[in-house]
Amino acid sequence: MKKNLFTSITWLVIAVLTITLLSACTSRNEGSSNSSADSASSGTDGEGSGTKVLNLLYTTNEANVEAIKSVLPDYEQKTGIRVELTSAPYTNLQQKVFQELANKSAHYDLMVIDTPWMADLTDKLLPITEFLEDPEVAATIELEDFIPKVFYDTTVYNPSKPWLHASEMDKVDLQDIKSQGFEIYGLPIQSNVLTMPYRKDLFDKPENRQAFKEQYGRELEPPVTWDEFLEVAQFFTRPNEQLWGTTLMPGVGDWGADDLKTFVAAWGGDGLLINDKLEPTYDTPETIEALTYYNDLINKHQVVPPGTSTFSWTEAGTAFGSGLTAMTMNYFTQTLTSNVEGGIIDYAMVPGNIIDGRLVQGPHFGTWNLSINKFSGNHKEAFDFVAWVTSSEVQQKMLQKQLHPTRISVYEVAQADPALTERFNNFYKTLGDSLAIGVGRPRTSNAEEIWRAVATGLNNIVTGKGTIEENLASSKKQVITLLEQAGYKPGQQ
Template sequence: MKNASSGNSSRTGLHLQGMTRRSLVKSAAAAGFTLPVLGKSAVFAAPRRTVRQQDAEKPASLNMLYATVEADVEAIKLAIPDFKAETGIEIVLDSQPYDALQQKVFAELAVDSPYYDVIIVDTPWTPALTGKLEPLSEYLTNEALNDVSDPALDDFIEKVFFDTAVYNPTSPNLQFPDPSAVDVEAITGEGFEIYGLPLQANALVAMYRTDLFENAEGMAAFESEYGRALAFPETWDEFTEVAKFFTRPDENLYGTTLMAGNGDWATDDFKTLLAAWGGDGYMVSDDFTLAFNSPEGVEALTYYADLINEHKVTPPGVTSFSWDDASAAFTSGLTAIGMNYHTEVLAPDVQGNISYALVPEKVTRGPHFGTWMLSVNKASQNKEWAYRAANWFTNGPTQTKMLAAQLHPSRKSAYKAAKTDENATKFGNFYDILGQSLALGVGRPRLTNYGAVDKEIWVAVNSAATGSMTPEEALQSAADKVLALLQEAGYPVS
C-alpha cells in the first residue's frame, strides 16, 4: 500500500547545507528521530566498492538507496534487469522502510559519503538537501550523457516536475514562478536548478461504491429527496448531501472516510480543502506569510469538522483515522465513499464494485500531492553514470513497464499507455483519475523544518475534528506556534 503524498513527512526537519555530523545529530533529535552513533568514517565500515578516479569511466555497479512500499520498490526491482541488459551495469539496491530510509539519507549525505550513487528523495526532505544533491541541468542538456535514454522533459507532468525537482539553490523555500513548461534554460535563467527526476507520484483521489450509487431503489430515493440524479459529487456541497444520504448507522454504513487522526494525513486532508476553498494550499507562502489560518482556512476546517460533528457522516473513531484506517473502513464496506492515495480492493465478504473520481471542488480543486525523485549523490564518484541510471529508470518506457508493479507514474506517456495496458486497466479508471489529479495538485511548503510545522497543523485539524477547539481557535493556536518555529529555523518572519 502506498502512503499519502510521497511518504510520511512528519519527521522531517533537517537542513544539511554545510551541516556537520554533530549538528546533524542535534537537529535530528529536535526533529524527533535519532541517528546511529557513528564516527566520522563509520559510514565506510561495511565493504565498499573501489572508487573510480574518472567519473566518465563506466563502473561495474552503481549503489542505489531506495524506499520500500512507500515508493514502490517492486517497480524498481522489475526494471533492474533491463537496465543491466542495456548498460552492463549492476544496480546494487538497498531498500529501507520510510523512517530508516530518512535517517540513512540524511546520515550519508551529512558526511559526504560517496557510497550511494543514486538516492530516492521524498519531497519534504529536499529543501534541506539541495546542497548535497548533484544539480542536473548540465547533465540534461549534455547530449553525450543522454545516450542511454532521452530525458524528454516535456513528457513529465509539469506540476509534478516543478514541485518535486526544481529548487532555488540559495533560497530553497521558493516555488518556481511559472511551472507551465519544463525548460532547462528557463529554469536556470531564473536562478533555479533541477535536483532529481520524479518517480512514484501520489495524489489524493476519491473512490466510491458503484454498486451503491447505481442501485435503482437508492437512485430513485435520492432523486426524490434532492431533485437531481445520484452521482459522485462534483462539489463539496453536493458531497455533504451524498454522504448524508448514505449514512445509515442501523445498516452499519456511513457516507465517507476522512483522515482526521493525529498525523501528516490530517494536514493533507486540510490543505486539500484549503486549496478548494480558494486559499493557498501550500499553507505557508514563499515570503513565510501564514496562509492556513486565513478566512478560507477557517471555512475549510469548519466544513471538515461539520462532516464529523454536525452531519455525522463518518464512521465512529474517525478522529483517530490514518491512511490505513481510512482504507480499512472503505474496503470493509463501512463507507460508500473513500479518499486515499492508492487503489483499493474490497474485502472478500463485501459484494460490490469501485470507481474513482476527482476530489470535489468548491472554488477550485487542489488535491494534496507529493512525489519521490531519483537524485544523484553529489559525493558519488560515478555521477555521470548515476545520472544515466536516474534518467533511464524514470523514462517513459520504463515507467510504463513499471505499471505491472502498480507504479504511480510521473510521465504523461505512461498515463496514455495506462489507458490500454492491462496492468492498469484492471484497476478501472484509477490511473485516469490519478493523472488528472496530479495535474491539479498542490504540494507542501518548502521548509527545512516542515515536520515540526506539519505537526502543529495536524494537531489543529484534529482539535477541530474532535470539537475540543473551534476551527478558528485551533488554527490561531497553530499559527502562533508555527511562527515561533519559523523564527527558530532562522526564517525572516515578523
C-alpha cells in the same frame, strides 16, 4: 528433580533455537543463491572485467519498490551496470538519507527523496541541469513529457534559497528554469495524490439511484463539488446498516495536515499553507470556512464512521476496504475485503468548489524524486540510470507493478490498457488528472514538526478541543516558532 527440569529446559531452548535457525536459514539461502545466480549471469552478459555497481537507496512502502525492482535486471542486461537496491521504511529512510549526506558519505550513488526533505538537501544532492543540457541527452529525455506540476514541485529548486518555488510553465522549460536561477535535482519517479475512490456498485444500484433522485432531484453520481459531496455522503450514511458516507483522515500525522490543505485549496485559500516568504497563510476566512465544512462532516452531519478522529490513511483504507463507507479519499488504489459482496471500486477526483464560475480543486500531492548523491563518485552513471528508469518506456513497464507514473505519455498508455482499466477502472485517469491540478508542500526545513503542528490543530478541532479560530491561531503561533527554530525569519525574503 530440579536438575531434570533444568536439563529439559536447556534442551527445549536448544531445540527451539535450532528450529528457528533452520527454518530461517533455508529461506535466506534461497535468497542468496538467487542473487549469486543473477550476478553470475550478469558477469557473462556485461563485457569487460568487473561489473560496475550503483547503490540505490529506496523506500520500502511508499513508492512501489516492487515496480523499480522489476526493471533493474533489464538495466543490467542493457548496460552491464548492476543497481544494488536497499530499501528502508519511511522514518528510517529519512534518518539514513540525512545521516549519509551529513557525513558526506559516497556509499549511495542514488537516493529517493521525499519532497519535505528537499529544503535541507539542496547543497548535498547533485543538480543534474548540466547533464540535461547535453545535446545528446536533450534529444531523448523528453522533459516536456513530465507532468509540469509534478516536475516543478518535485525537483526544481533554488540552490541558495531552497524555500522558493519557481514560477511554472505549461510545459517543462529547462531554459526558463535556469534563467529564474533554479536547478533540477533529479527526476520524479512516483507521484502520490489524493483521489476519491468510491463504491461503484452502490452508486449503480437501481434502488439507490431512484431514492437519491427522489430525495435530491438529480442523478446519483460521484460528487464534483463539496456541496454535492455532502448530499451524497448524507444519502449513504446509514449507521444501522453499518454504512457511512465517507472517510476522512484528521488523525495527528502527515495525513491530517494533507487533508487540511486539500480543503483549504478547494475553498480558494493557499494550499501550500506557508508562502515563499515563510509566513503561515492559513488563518484566513477561506480556511475557517473550509474547516467548518470539514468539522461539520464529522461532528454535525456525522457522515463518517465512528473513530474517524484517530484515522490515518491506514485506518481510512481499512474502513473503506471493509465496506463501511461509500466513498473515501486516499493516495492509493483500494481493495475490498471478501465480505463486501459485489463490491466494485472506481475512482474520481476529489471534489472542489465553484468559485467565480470555475471549479477550484487542490488535492494534496507529493512525489518521490530520484536524486544523485553529490558525494558519489559515479555522477554520470547515476544520471544515466535516473534518465533511463524515469523514461516513458520503463515507466510503462513499471506500471504493471502499480507505479504511479510521472509522465503524461504513460498515463495515456495506462488508460488504453484494458488489463489495467479492468483492474483499476478510472484510477490512472483520475491520478493523472489530479496531478495536473495538485498542490504540493511548502519548502521548509523542520517540515515534520511543522506538519505535525498543523495536524494537531486540525485534530483538536474535530475532537472539540477549542474552536477553529483558536486552534488556527495557536497552530500558527507554533508554526512560526518552529520556522524560527529552523533558522528562518518569517516575513523576510
